Amino acid sequence: MKAKAQRSICIALVALSFSSALAACQSNSPSDAQNGAAGTADEHRTLTVEVFDRGKPGQPDLNHNFWTTYINDNFGKQFNATVKFVSVPRAQEVDKLNVLMAAGQAPDISYTYNQGVVYNYVQQGGLAELDSVLQEHGSTLTKYLGDDVLKYGKFNGKQYAVPGKRTVLAGSNTFIRKDWLDKLGLPVPTTPEEFYDTMVAFKEKNPGKVTGVIPYAYSLQPANPGLSYIPEAFKPSNLTEEQVATLQPKAIWEANWSMPGFDKAVQYMNKMYHAGLISPNFATDKDGKLSDADISNGKVGAFQTNWDGPYRTAPGTYANLVKNVPGAELIPIDPWQNDAGKHPKNGYSPNGMYVIIPKSSKNVDLAIQYLNWMADPKVTLFLQNGEEGVDYNMVNGVPKQTGTTNSGDKMMTVANNLDYDILSNGIELGDPKKNEAAISTGYPGYEKDVENALKVGMVDYYTNYFYSIPNAADAKNNAALKNLSAQMLAKLIVAKPAEVDSLYQTLVQQYMDQGGKAVEDEYIKNYKDQNSK
Incomplete structure (x- = not known):
């Protein structure tokens, strides 16, 4: 079935060279890798973050656009950091990520929808353990996701991935x-x-x-x-x-x-x-x-x-x-x-993509701070909709797009801008009922059809x-x-x-x-x- 190919990409096994590269990555001091101790708290740092390149006609520069400017003007200034986005072709994301991981060049924040790929990285020792850093820097993040979602990122009893939260479970x-x-x-x-x-x-x-x-x-x-x-x-x-x-x-x-x-x-x-x-x-x-x-x-x-x-x-x-x-x-x-x-x-499980941090990263703390910042409802609302009164209007508690994010510097290459709002797979308004009401607004001309389709798609869900x-x-x-x-x-x-x-x-x-x-x-x-x- 065509659509399902999008939600579970065929697992690409990591090459032999990847094992060697990961072994080299592990030679970094564990304390440095886990705590991001590349410098002092006042030192300006660059955080690299993966972003899918979907090849949509007319899309803006994925590293320099309205959304990346917002991220750097807000998170970047608050944490004395520059967020740099590394584009990865959506259709080749597993292969590309394998290459980047093997070369020790994977972004500080990387992601995939494929659990098997994440497990391979865990087995090879290529991912940072996140339990302690989540406890220290991720209070908003862990509250937003909850145990039912976070458990999907646990391997061998330890947290190696931060699963995104899927708000639409219909298959x-x-x-x-x-x-x-x-x-x-x-x-x-x-x-x-x-x-x-x-x-x-x-x-x-x-x-x-x-x-x-x-x-x-x-x-x-x-x-x-x-x-x-x-x-x-x-x-x-x-x-x-x-x-x-x-x-x-x-x-x-x-x-x-x-x-x-x-x-x-x-x-x-x-x-x-x-x-x-x-x-x-x-x-x-x-x-x-x-x-x-x-x-x-x-x-x-x-x-x-x-x-x-x-x-x-x-x-x-x-x-x-x-x-x-x-x-x-x-x-x-x-x-x-x-x-x-x-x-x-x-249907889908409640987790979305798996957000991972390579063990070689020296910005593990900053990466979790970034995800924790993103879990703020105000940040989520902006990343998914833009500026109120310009890009959307709030009607009965539901944002309705004005069309400004369909082209130009504000173009969203995917619904709800989930390539930048990587914690939420689907519209997120903090209330399941509001989420459902908001879904149909993303399909202009088909609002009633979409409401009915979601209802039918959730009958006897498991x-x-x-x-x-x-x-x-x-x-x-x-x-x-x-x-x-x-x-x-x-x-x-x-x-x-x-x-x-x-x-x-x-x-x-x-x-x-x-x-x-x-x-x-x-x-x-x-x-x-x-x-x-």
Whole structure:
């Protein structure tokens, strides 16, 4: 699924040279590294901070713009420091960060969304321990995040990362062409069976009168190969906590080969494929761009993506669809009902990105002071919205943008400016209800649609089991197993229906032999160790 590739990048294992470089980093005095003792308290220092370069057309200089000026005029002057931003390409952030860490040149404040990458750095001894410095300099920060978020940055019982706080936990939604349903007089499907029958009707009756109709758009992406939320309908509802934790350790939209019911989900997709109901080029559409184009051109009846995917400005599928097909209408639906009549949705955990500080940094104290300053509600409000009365107006306690941050020196290259406000993944007003009310204002023209999509996306929400003990086997084998999973899914979806069961067993055994069993065994061991304490 295209959108999910954005929230969990394929783990890149650190090269051998990285180990040597980290060993060299560890030769620094621990007291110097931990306390940032590069000089006296009065000495002017430079704090380097990572910032994603998203390559957005017209974006300003990422190190010199309205937001960086605000940061330096406020935090910088208060702490006698200059904050220098180091841009990293968003699409290559893991690879780039690995290179910077190996060379001992990673910014004082670096970050990634990938827990496995952070764990690799911890294992190599490349990150500063943060417990004592958080206690000394992070009172506002730790209060804002709370233990439920901070725990995601603990490894081996010690704090090595400061997790950002995710304010929107919805994961994905299934969207359908309501105008097609209306033309055929069909109800909104609420079960897998109804969804299948609706897709058949879309194919046979082609309500859009398009050439090459695609009832259900699907692309198999190697970064996160899976079946979106379809497995939710086939996973038994009576699984124990241990079974869910160990057999579905990854997000539901990824391939969980040992999860009960996953084979049934594969059979469902195989049936869809042979009935001509899914994208014929699903296996080669590795970045989802072909699916986006098909949706925009009015060829697609239904698809799954981020809970807010159609309303985003990039790739702008809904706006392009309406432009190309006047009268087209998309709505979120909830067809993946399980055996208990529920519609479970595996959403995001409450943590956002992992903010880390290299052990080689001599500004560990200053880095935590920077994050602590950023946790101030007034700072968060400014970084996410700008200047009141100029960049936004407060209406019923919710900031409404005026449009000044869409271009020029104030351009936000991502919603809520989260590349600079790295502690908050999503709008943050200090109140969950206000946050929800404010979300829709970030989608001009789609406010009501977004409110409804968020509501649908949170029905029967749950998140994955939290492991305080990282899985080393997963970190080692993750990239190879994801690649293998993509190949397996492609083969199973196109296989002859009579051969799916036997092929499934053969391929899963191959998966287990090539590292899957080691990963599963370690999850089982970690679960038992974690719950025996």
